[in-house]
Amino acid sequence: MRVVIAGGGMAGLVLARGIAARGGEAVVVERAAADRRIPGPIMLPFQAYDALDELGVLDPIRARGIDVPPLRNGRPVSISVPRQDVVEILREGVDLLWEHELVDLLREGERVVGARVRGPDGERDLPAGIVVGADGTGSRVRELAGIPARTRASDTAFVSFRSPVHAPEPFSIAFLSDGRQVTLLDWAGGSAGGWQIDRVPGGAAEALAPGLDAFRRAFVRLLPQAEAPLAALSSVDELFYREVTEVRCEAWWSPGVALVGEALHAMNPEVGIGSGLGMGDAQALAIAIAATPDDPDAACAAYEHWRRPAVAPYLAVGGTASKVFAGGRRPEEERWPPA
Template identity: 30%
Template sequence: MSQVLSTRCCIAGGGPAGMMLGLLLARAGVDVLVLEKHADFLRDFRGDTVHPSTLQVMHELGLLEKFLARPHEEVRELRAIVGDTELVLANFKHAHTRCRFIAMMPQWEFLDFLRDEAELFPGFHLMQNAEVTGILQHGDVVNGVQVLTPDGPLQVTADLVIGADGRHSAVRGAAGLVVRDLGAPIDVLWMRLPKMPGDPSITGGRISPGAFLVMIDRRTYWQCAYVIPKGGIDAVRARGLEAFRAELVKAAPLLANRMDALASWDDIKLLSVTVDRLERWYRPGLLCIGDAAHAMSPVGGVGINLAIQDAVAAANILAAALADTQLDAAALTPLLARVEKRRLFPARVIQAVQVAVQNRLLGPVLAARDVNTPMVVPWPLKLLGRSSWLQALPAYAVGVGVRPEHVRLPVAKKAS
């Protein structure tokens, strides 16, 4: 027989959206339980970019200095090498935020930090090794989740369930929420390559006919993303590992002396890119946020930061009602609609831009047949590369985004 637990708000998923929302709700005096299917956060995440919008949230929480004491690197410009021409595409020095840089921090450090801060409040609870497999419902109202743990099945009843369990969300699937696929013509291969003395300190893309490679400076290594056509992994593997290494070296000749770091295909991770969005983000008793509501392309690296913005908006709108334990799911439902209404516009705008970049830039680059033809720099990029003020526009789009959220919550008493 399943064990039963009860909480005011149950969050499925201990990623950035789930952990941030857990911290914000507990900070506002709400009893909240976060369920995370893994035993810890020590996994090889690829989304390690903490953008100025998220750093601004940390500042508003009074946690910025403490947060930046964790290991990180600071990226103040995003660059691109188009053919043989190097350009600055985004410069954060004009950003109207507390921090004018992107913090490159391993995501396990980020999540550990959120957990440590959340545990200072008595209402916060985190259960790991707890995989949400389905929902509980009474009539049309979701009132909990089904959980699988090493000790057996568990039922968690809650007045509100938050689906923050990612693009393959079990919560949204079990709830029957309709997903609209926006399409993605690309997949991405991720890998780490050593950084050598004399390497430039540049974070950005390298674009040439038939190839698009992103190199992120992680101080001791390069975090690399190589874009391939959608479903093209079998063709890449069929050409062989040596051929793939040669493709990387052609895209970035400075990598030639470190290809032995890619000893096998196990050193190369596939990210199957999906861009989708729920037709409706909620049901009575249930709200989805982050990738569970809108899976993002890796273009711009904005997915994590958009998820954080969802969490801040949800906390701003829901915290007072959740703190009032007399309010039931019916009273909360109009507030769930408000969260969706507030966050739908940013998600739609950003996804539209990502799809446009995928279709109009990445697709044609990958489809180029004559890979020996020199790459011509488009005139808008030439203009962008010459003006730091113009570079502030893409910096704002990537670093701050559409409708940034600000913390507007009271603070409950911390645990003694």
Template identity: 30%
Template sequence: MGSTACVVAGGGPAGMVLGLLLARSGVDVTVLEKYPDFLRDFRGDTVHASTLNLLDQLGLGDRFAALEQQRVRRLTMEFDDGVIGEDFSRLPGRHQHLALVPQWDFLNLLAEAAAESPHFHLKQNAEVDGLLRRDGRVCGVRYTDKDTGQAGEVSAPLVVAADGRHSTVRDLLGLRPRSFAAPHDCLYMRIPRLEGDPDGTFLRFSSSGGLIMINRGDYWQAALLIAKGTGRADDGEWARRTIARLAPYTSDRMAAIGARDIKVLEIRIDRLARWWAPGALLIGDAAHAMSPIAGVGINLAIQDAVAAARILVPSLRRGRVAERELARVQRRRHWPTLITQAGQRVAQERFVATGEDVPLRLPQPLRTLRHWRGFPHVLGRVVGLGIRPEYLTGSLEPLSHG
């Protein structure tokens, strides 16, 4: 049995950023990740300007810039009757773009940077499967070492659940999120990219589905939004035909995409009424699952981690975190979550139609706003920086100097 000041379940973006921030603040932290590495395909990988600014504050901007990535300064969303754009070129700060980078590269960078601190400990292939409790408080976790099959325990004044939309810690706490209607799911696949294909990222919203094409160099990462309950998730022929229609330049290679190449992601939007219990805090998708619309999930989770670190570091240094401090984290991040999810719900209801015979038209007021020259910049700011971006201030200020 080991002990630490904070144990984090989940080594995704939120968990790794929180671990890095706590360790650099002199707080001992152990991150338990249930997989042996970060190499998993088809994970969200849109890093927005808010996160890029954070990496600069952490002294990691140049290291991130060295990763293989696609930089997006403008996005065009095409509908059946017109287009609207997002322009990031006027964002404040150093970064006027979004970065599309494989998530495993991003997580490896965070892990390597965190490992430079003696206060950071990462244990991979360690699956959390129980909670330790004392006097009505959570005081640690039980886990299984998947390499050896042996059980282990880590005690801590605070357990943070950053273990995603299917959070084990959330289930162990008996917390149930409120779910909101999500009328679509998503089909992911790789499509070979050939010379002469367009550059950049392609977004197309139509009566038969929404298509996002991300340039990965020698292949496209394609995401096709489909209506739930239509049986399309198992219809590979329909998916290939639809993508070829929405992105005609791929039609000559769709026959090579088999059923095994198509992955299904169930889209969920939900959030907890309370993100904490005595001795435990939930952040990221464990507290609020996001739709992939606008690619905000990673960035919203990271903002949760920054807010949690800034608010909780003084208490963690003293060795006890009061419930009012955990509630402060939720109050800080509740409204950004609520507003972002509301926007996603509107978008999913109006941007992707379910009837193939009805053209998908630009919804009002977008048909009017698209004629305002400043609208692409306003939309770019909302997407690129999000609602209430977090910065390293207060107790975390020394981190900006490495």
């Protein structure tokens, strides 16, 4: 069975590699151009290790990263690694159509039998046993297949920065009085910091209005390890405000369509395991397809049967993790932007 995967992010690429490694056929359609570069680091969590190890890429990825202890079974709990390096390693050998956007699903009756894609040379149809939505939170595949999803803007957002100056430790975190996080991650390109704040109605303009100096002082008060990295910034334009969308789907598949990664479940980045869950989904689906290569529905049903219970505990806390720690009133110095 040929599998068409919409989305060349980490989940889609792990799926394509997993199918090919089992003798199957997979093609990835990615709407971005081949020269897109994804800035900054990711904390690649231990939940990704099995899928990456199986593909023989965990060690090469770890070699490009920094271990974030504590050690678990001789391995770090996560690896701080450039996002671009991870996708470049995962892309090797993948049949990938760049600048191709999935724009429609092909149907025979109720069943999806392929995808219509639009590329630089126009539209064409790609027949498939299964079309996989690995196309992120706003999944077009999910929408076209009519798979219901609850999407919600998280009540938290992040103000983050990247600095060329390294952090003194691989990873530092301060939990605020209400359980929210202030973090600093070391990586090959320097360091990256983030402050989990309340989503503000005025977006970036409101969140960044107090300016770089005020942010620097407030952040360093909460996480002194960030002093040197923040001192290297020279403009408020080096701060980013980012809101977060959370996604939950009751159904994981419909005839001829399956979802993986953030198209299926996106949680607040405070949990720090999104990529690992997506790669685990991809591995499970690749195994299921190889087990019943001529029966897409059986493969999708097996995928959901195995994988849903493994993901359920994370989804139970994801997006509300801070509430697990929720304590008392948040003091003024922990509030951003300040009143």
